[in-house]
Amino acid sequence: MSNISRLSKKIGAIAESATLKVDAKAKALQAEGRDVISFAAGEPDFATPAHIIDAARTALDDPKNFRYTAATGLPELREAIAAKTARDSGWDIEPSQVVVTNGGKQAVYQSFQVLLDPGDEVLVPAPYWVTYPEAIRLADGEPVEVFAGADQGYKVTVEQLEAARTERTKALLFVSPSNPTGAVYTAEETRAIGEWAESHDLWVVADEIYQNLVYNGGRALSIVEAAPALQDRAILVNGVAKTYAMTGWRLGWMVGPADIIKGSANLQSHLCSNVNNIAQRAAIAALNGSQQAAEDMRVAFERRRGLIVEALGRVPGFHCPMPEGAFYAYVDATAALGKTYRGVTPANTLELADLILTEAEVATVPGEGFGRSGYLRLSYALGDEAIVEGVGRIEKLLSEAE
Known part of the structure; x- marks a missing residue:
């Protein structure tokens, strides 16, 4: 068998999109009937005007x-x-x-x-x-x-x-x-x-x-x-x-x-x-055309921003500066690492995000995909109830640190 790679070196070196990978896994779990709340996707949940x-x-x-x-x-x-x-x-x-x-x-x-x-x-x-x-x-x-x-x-x-x-x-x-x-x-x-x-x-x-x-x-x-x-x-x-x-x-x-x-x-x-x-x-x-629908969405995102940052502030080991734009909350989760939750001790945010998805059925994107471990990205482009429920699940899980 030839040792020549079927892919070019350039294409073979491309890393899979971390955000799309997590979102795909969350959707696969949802398709299995699991009640997964996903903070992974970077897209508005509103209909196009x-x-x-x-x-x-x-x-x-x-x-x-x-x-x-x-x-x-x-x-x-x-x-x-x-x-x-x-x-x-x-x-x-x-x-x-x-x-x-x-x-x-x-x-x-x-x-x-x-x-x-x-x-x-x-x-x-x-x-x-x-x-x-x-x-x-x-x-x-x-x-x-x-x-x-x-x-x-x-x-x-x-x-x-x-x-x-x-x-x-x-x-x-x-x-x-x-x-x-x-x-x-x-x-x-x-x-x-x-x-x-x-x-x-x-x-x-x-x-x-x-x-x-x-x-x-x-x-x-x-x-x-x-x-x-x-x-x-x-x-x-x-x-x-x-x-x-x-x-x-x-x-x-x-x-x-x-x-x-x-x-x-x-x-x-x-x-x-x-x-x-x-x-x-x-x-x-x-x-x-009219920019009113876009402004209405912006106002909704601003309200959700306050909601998610307040909720994240109650999660043990999380620190989240108030974002001033876009629709993401970026959490410094370093204080949550190295502790044991339900028998698992995450050493990095790849492992922490997997734990949160498996045990709390909440999808987040680990900071490794954005250049540095120790962080989690949560999109607040989803409804108020889902934000409160999703972060509440994370808070419950991380409150069980041994």
């Missing part, structure tokens, strides 16, 4: 939507994205600076594909979303973790970034609000990081998918608005998934300088051509 669905239904009656269209996206959608970018990110761009992608995940992938050469380093603040390092490696780059724990509110400093920078550093990843932590950088922090990146001629890839989910009257200032000189060396990644409860519609985009967008368009023309036209028509309605 009616006016967006209506736009998709109307699009189905127009045969032109059944044909190939430009790989970069429908002109009307690119115009709507340019308007949103000016409105929410403070960057006046031309529609030609937009590429519409199959979800924000593809935009992340393409951003690093067009930027990186083999060996280029990207500074990745941690905890990070599971896909970022893999997308960088698939572009032959090297992710460089810069960690900030709960004591820093999960936000890195300029001093940390400078200590991690080398002559091979090509780019900085900047995410505010953050998945998995919900951390939001202040205007001053964002400006300082942006000006630091600009002073060293670094590229910045800013994932702004959660920018409209911010609480307490706050705002997630875009790094290109905080440091306008970066606009020639920045790529913004965004999409309709989180704000408009459209995760399954797979509609995202990237915004950047003309040469970067041209390169991305060339890549996409060979990779997948145009995004589904029905989803594009729906996204136009999402961006240009």
